[in-house]
Every structure is written in structure tokens, then in C-alpha cells.
Amino acid sequence: MNQFKIPYGKQSISQKDIDGVIETLKSDFMTQGPKVPEFEEKFAEFVGAKYAIACSNGTAALHLATMALEVSEKDHVISCPNTFVATTNSVLYCGGNVSFCDINKDNFTIDLDELERILNANPGKYSGVMPIHFAGYPVDMERLGKLAEKHGLWIIEDACHAPGAKFQKENGEWSRIGSCEFSEMTCFSFHPVKHIACGEGGMVTTNSKELYEKMLLLRTHGVTKNPDLLEKNDGPWYYEMPVLGYNYRLTELQASLGITQLEVIHENLEHRQNVANHYFDQLRDLPVELPLVENGKYHAYHLFVIRTEKRKDLQQYLMDHNIFSQVHYIPVHLQPYYKKNLGTKEGDFPVIEDYYSKCLSIPMFHSLSLEEQDYVIQTINNFYNSSKLGNI
Ligand SMILES: Cc1ncc(COP(=O)(O)O)c(C=O)c1O
Incomplete structure (x- = not known):
């Protein structure tokens, strides 16, 4: 381990x-x-x-x-x-x-x-x-x-x-x-x-x-x-x-x-930019969709959200390797309270529902070290290599 x-x-x-x-x-x-x-x-x-x-x-x-x-x-x-x-x-x-x-x-x-x-x-x-x-x-x-x-x-x-x-x-x-x-x-x-x-x-x-x-x-x-x-x-x-x-x-x-x-907020924000850039660089050849970065926008990177058809398997694989990713968010209109009181239902907002089926927030924080991030990247790579071989 x-x-x-x-x-x-x-x-x-x-x-x-x-x-x-x-x-x-x-x-x-x-x-x-x-x-x-x-x-x-x-x-x-x-x-x-x-x-x-x-x-x-x-x-x-x-x-x-x-x-x-x-x-x-x-x-x-x-x-x-x-x-x-x-x-x-x-x-x-x-x-x-x-x-x-x-x-x-x-x-x-x-x-x-x-x-x-x-x-x-x-x-x-x-x-x-x-x-x-x-x-x-x-x-x-x-x-x-x-x-x-x-x-x-x-x-x-x-x-x-x-x-x-x-x-x-x-x-x-x-x-x-x-x-x-x-x-x-x-x-x-x-x-x-x-x-x-x-x-x-x-x-x-x-x-x-x-x-x-x-x-x-x-x-x-x-x-x-x-x-x-x-x-x-x-x-x-x-x-x-x-x-x-x-x-x-x-x-x-x-x-x-x-x-x-x-x-230390400026240092914190700068570190998050570096973490994001390293993910962009290292994950771009994998079958995952990476966040959009438009000109004229400074992203504060509270989260780094990737999208993948294999979200559930990837999350489990990461968890098995001590990496705890998260899903942001379960669409609010699908919460039982909202469905009951506002009458919202599945199918109402197709773009977020599609997004929700694929999104996964991978580690992004101020104290994330390069060594830890490289371990996350390597583990994601291993997941896709194993799934290519049919092991997942
Ligand atoms: C987008 C958003 N709004 C509101 C909140 C509520 O903030 P707090 O947990 O400090 O009450 C959160 C916290 O998770 C959030 O992510």
C-alpha cells in the first residue's frame, strides 16, 4: 500500500x-x-x-x-x-x-x-x-x-x-x-x-x-x-x-x-493554477473531458472537474488507491424535497443531467504536493490502461 x-x-x-x-x-x-x-x-x-x-x-x-x-x-x-x-x-x-x-x-x-x-x-x-x-x-x-x-x-x-x-x-x-x-x-x-x-x-x-x-x-x-x-x-x-x-x-x-x-490567498490561488496546468498537461491524452478555460476568465479552481463515461468505476478505482474524489453536484431539482414541492423531475434539465452522469472532482487544494498529484495522475492512467485490457 x-x-x-x-x-x-x-x-x-x-x-x-x-x-x-x-x-x-x-x-x-x-x-x-x-x-x-x-x-x-x-x-x-x-x-x-x-x-x-x-x-x-x-x-x-x-x-x-x-x-x-x-x-x-x-x-x-x-x-x-x-x-x-x-x-x-x-x-x-x-x-x-x-x-x-x-x-x-x-x-x-x-x-x-x-x-x-x-x-x-x-x-x-x-x-x-x-x-x-x-x-x-x-x-x-x-x-x-x-x-x-x-x-x-x-x-x-x-x-x-x-x-x-x-x-x-x-x-x-x-x-x-x-x-x-x-x-x-x-x-x-x-x-x-x-x-x-x-x-x-x-x-x-x-x-x-x-x-x-x-x-x-x-x-x-x-x-x-x-x-x-x-x-x-x-x-x-x-x-x-x-x-x-x-x-x-x-x-x-x-x-x-x-x-x-x-x-496567503494569492499563493493559494497560484498553486491551484499550477495544479490545474499539470492536470491539463498530463491528462489530455486520456479519454476524459477536461474543464474549459476561456480567455478573459481567471478560474479560482476550488474544484477540478473531469468528465468520463466510466465515472463510477474510476471513482471506485481511485478510492481503492486511497484517492477520494467527489461528485459536484447532484442536480438540486432532483432532490426529493424539490421534486415534491416544486414538481421538478428527471429530464427537466438535460444538460446538467448529462453532466451529472459523468462529472468527477479530482484532488485540488493548496497543500496538494507535486508527488501526491503525480500519484493521482499515475493512478488515473493505470485505471484507463487496465480498462483497455478489459480488467475493469
Ligand atoms: C456553492 C455553494 N453554496 C453554498 C454553500 C454553503 O456553504 P456552507 O457549507 O459554508 O454553509 C456551499 C458549501 O458547500 C457551496 O459549495
């Missing part, structure tokens, strides 16, 4: 991360201290947005965003089914209605041609759209922004996979995902498999002061001490709850990790 045990993604924790958490543990604050605002400020600067609000996870970030837009049963929101259930669940939490649009067959994000067709065919039906920068690949937000403006839609971006991703605009300038140049808000996750690992954690970025202030309130039970928002003021202890919120706070320990992880 070899010495490796390789997941598809995992955190990379440095001594500086550990020292930072220990220092925070010894400080006066475990929650609601200075680390959270420091992380928010640094993250906002990294993505180029005016405001950032940290919260307990990516799901909470999405929920804060839908609540801030006051999504309700009157709203129809369109998204794509190639995502984790949390994206569209955030609309359902608010009582809103979810519709889906199929994915683009080459980049696996929302198909903007199909979306345009749906919006033109249903004028006035939709109030919002939620694109997902799947695997770290940036959706063309400039085109989506124009479409949304034409149809009067708000946009919440799910960028849980995509800190650091960017795309080139028509004028040649780069637009960073999270800058909210073409959207109301962008949501991120700091789950350990993501670029920035806080254990659990999330962030919403926005350029709207109004949305930012609403989310601050919603993050802490809907409770405030802000004198401008109080009906009366009985004294320094006094607070009021003008809206129904949640406890969606990030702790100081998590924020401390977020700060030091963010310090």
Missing part, C-alpha cells in the same frame, strides 16, 4: 494560523471582538467591495442576503441546479419560489442564452437571479448584469467556490468576483474544503450601505442598540428588536483563522 491518502479538497493550516488562534484564545474576546471587523475589512479590500459582513457559514450568508432583499412568497427567483442545495434553500427559507435554468454545457454555470430566453418568455415573473461561480469559474457578470437590469431583477452571487476569481469586461478591464460591480450581494463560504478555511464561516459583500446595515441587524437576532433605530431609550443596557433576525455570528477564533488564511 502506498503512503498517500488524498481527498478532493482540504484545508491547509500554517503555524501562523495556529499562533493567531492561540493569541485570540488568550485575548478578552471569543466572539464580538476586534477580529471579525478586521477580517471583514481585509476581505472587502481583497474583493474590491465597500462592505463585507462575516457570518457563521455560507448558508447563513445566502440567507442574510435573501432576507436583506425581503424575499417572500411573492417572489420568483431563478438559479441553476448545479450547486449545493444551500443556494436555493435560502430563497425557500424566506417563503420565496425557486425556478431553475439549465447549465452551459462547456463551463457548467448558468446558461445565459437559456436564461435570456426564459426571461423574455416570462416578462415580469422573476424578481431575482442567483448565479453560482461553479468550481471557481466566473460567470460573465457583465452580461448577466445587463440582462438583470433589462428585466428588473436583483442578483445575489453564490461565490462560495470563487474567492479570487475574476473576468475581463468588454472594455478589457478585470472585474473581481465579490466586488458586486454587477450585483446586489455576493456570498462566500469558509468551510475547510474552500480556499479560506475557518472551520465554518461565511461572508456577504455589497456596495449598498442599506443592505449592509440590514444584514448587521439580521446577523444578531434583529437586535440593536443603535440610538437611531430605537423607539425609546431606557438606559445604557437598553436594546430593541425591530426585525426578526438570527444568531449568524462568526466567532473571533474563526475570524482570526480567516485573517491569516486570507494573507
